[in-house]
Amino acid sequence: MADKLINKQLVDIDELLQFLSNNGFDIDDGVWNKHEMSLRKVFDEYKKNTIPDVEIGQTVWIISRDYHDVYSIKECHVHKKQIRARYTFSVRGRHYYCGTFTKNSIGKTVFFSKEAAIQSLNGKEYKLEEWT
Structure with missing residues (x-):
């Protein structure tokens, strides 16, 4: 045991x-x-x-920045939760986007609504990538 x-x-x-x-x-x-x-x-x-407050299959919104300093807000779905050195969760989005995050990412890079993600950019230019 x-x-x-x-x-x-x-x-x-x-x-x-x-x-x-x-x-x-x-x-x-x-x-x-x-x-x-x-x-x-x-x-x-x-x-x-x-432990992150996410569930498998949950929709989350990820903010990323490309090499032209243009922000993207990506609609993603939680793919898995895992425990290694710490608790993480992985997401998948359009165009083969994958990312792994911790609880600390929630509210900074990972958001539970599109509106919260847009608001966090404080008027900066962004493009929206949603599932269609």
Whole structure:
């Protein structure tokens, strides 16, 4: 079981708590519940700050800039989420566009609406690439 948890690199909090319970983390219910809630709080905080708030298939808008300093707003779809050294998500757009982003990209390069992406450019020239 421990190998399974380590190899997954992402541990479900309920699975972790069950693992601890099954492997000698033997304390009375009152104390266990206190630790369980503490672990849940830490896990939820970590998840909120680290894991991107995107779903597979979700439409996102990506801002990129070409070598002529012209901005493009590309309509893309989240293709996959993965965990390596950190949590990332990959998107695909028109004309074979692919990109990989982290949670920090949301609101800077990645937007959940076309309007938010346009507003972030503050009146700069851009071209719009939508799926048709």
